[in-house]
Amino acid sequence: MIRVRALRKHYQVHERPPGLAAALRSLLHRRYKTVAAVDGIDFDIAPGERVGFLGPNGAGKTTTLKMLAGLLHPTAGEASVLGFEPRRRDRELLRSIMLVTGQKQQLLWDLPPADTFELNRAIYDVPRAQFRRTLDELVHELDLGGLIEKPTRQLSLGERMKCELAAALVHGPKVLFLDEPTIGLDVTMQATVRRFVKAYNERTGATVILTSHYMEDVVALCPRVIVIDHGKLSWDGALDELVRGTRPEKRVALRLGAPASASQVAALGAKVIEHDDAHVVLQVEVAQLSGVLSRGLASLAVDDLTVEAAPLEDVLSDLFRRGRDERAARAEPAEPGA
């Protein structure tokens, strides 16, 4: 369904130092450098998968997304979506994909969302009966009753996002690219959007590719993640494997019935992340987990305890730090004989 091989996107970027003299010099002689936004990545995505594209800002996620959507042409390599080469912008491919961005809206600002839905029906050439059926489902699932007849400008950000999703789905896309869909939304609305996207994927079998800096989105939606860092793939696999492989330690959180001293906590033999009168949070190697738990339950007044994997933010920070260290090591090879 989606196949990517040795995909690259290199940009020529104009460079000039600050200052008037440099500005004048750049009028006569412009200096360019090549930036590898995406630098040879490979992956396959099967129909119906939900995949998260993760990476720091400028890592190449959105560039990859835009190449898959046909907006950007690759410098080299291959990309195929639903059997089409995206750069050719075949009508059938464009009818089968959709990009939803949390930061840019497609709803007509001064008209009710119902007009945008109707506009998309015409643009995507959706038969009226199918449109009616799909819209009824979307209105029900997203609880849009009463919203779609109001001018878009009168809707809250969350209401607009729900209508954006409905507008994006009236033609039943087979591939849905979601670029930061929950940005700026309150936690309730974020959860609503996540629940809806998951249910939509399960009901229709549409493939969902998500980029988000909210790790809750990724944890809730994406069993598989593709991590891109400096244009290269640094992880492609199951989310839980990424967590286990990068941060095998567990987080143990203890709720205390009585305060514990620092020496009592240190005696548990694990790295202390947080400690106050009511809580202790520890980072524990899996092999030592049972020992730490036994000691904790025996020596402290524990009211409650939870054992969790490390937060995804920490896992990714570790992954990106390792990538940085490896790049630095390649850039500064050890001196001969050292």
Next chain:
Amino acid sequence: MSARPASTRSGFAPTLRAVPTLLRIGFAGVVAYRSEMIVWILTTNMPLVMLALLRAVAAEGPVGRFDAARFTAYYFATLVVRLLTSAWVVWELVYEIRQGTLAAKLLRPLSPLVPYATDNLAALPIRGALVLPIALVGVLWAGPERFTHDPLSWLAFVVSVAAAWAVTFLVMLAIGTLSLRWESSLSIYDLWIAAYFVFSGYLLPLELFPPRVLAVVRWLPFRYLLSFPVEIALGALSRREILLGLGAQLGWLAASALLAHLIWRDGLRRFAAYGG
């Protein structure tokens, strides 16, 4: 690369099917912005300012073939043609390129040029309704005898106004698309509109220009965007001149369509290379 599945539907028929809805939604948008449109019409008052000035001049005696009544007919016809042939796609396009919202439109299975055109065309009924009383005042004030009574000339007028709108739209499209390459494309439009004001007959009737300047102006596109339909409405052209003028308009239409196409294609290539 994997083999591409065959497309199951042709591209042209769905576009045609979409047009009535696009026009209807475009019209709803115009209705939503009706107050802005009325303000815009009220600010398009330069012909009336020029009319006041030149009627005062003509009170001393005719200027060329222009007496006060002819100036009245000329500037009212100018105002009507200007209001009917205006477009705003250059600002819309530059805004969408700067905001990055053009990308979403490029992902649709319909060229963004179609909704731009229908949005601009959808304003015509309201513009027509607003222009009608202006035209009526012009006819009553200048006198019906100041306008052509030939039905074929009025037919040619309608065709020439449509062609003038199309050339205006395409030139705006070409200039707006330049924003994919240069950030200063609105400055280019400022240059274009300054030349339009002078050489289209918007400020002064072209026949009052010195003959040498007029000889140059006849080779520029601006006359065909305003003065030519006005000259037809005033009955100032023979049928042969009307036919020649319509032919020239057709030529400018083809040239502007080619220019817009080439710049749009180049802009999309650049967009695909560098992103929006």
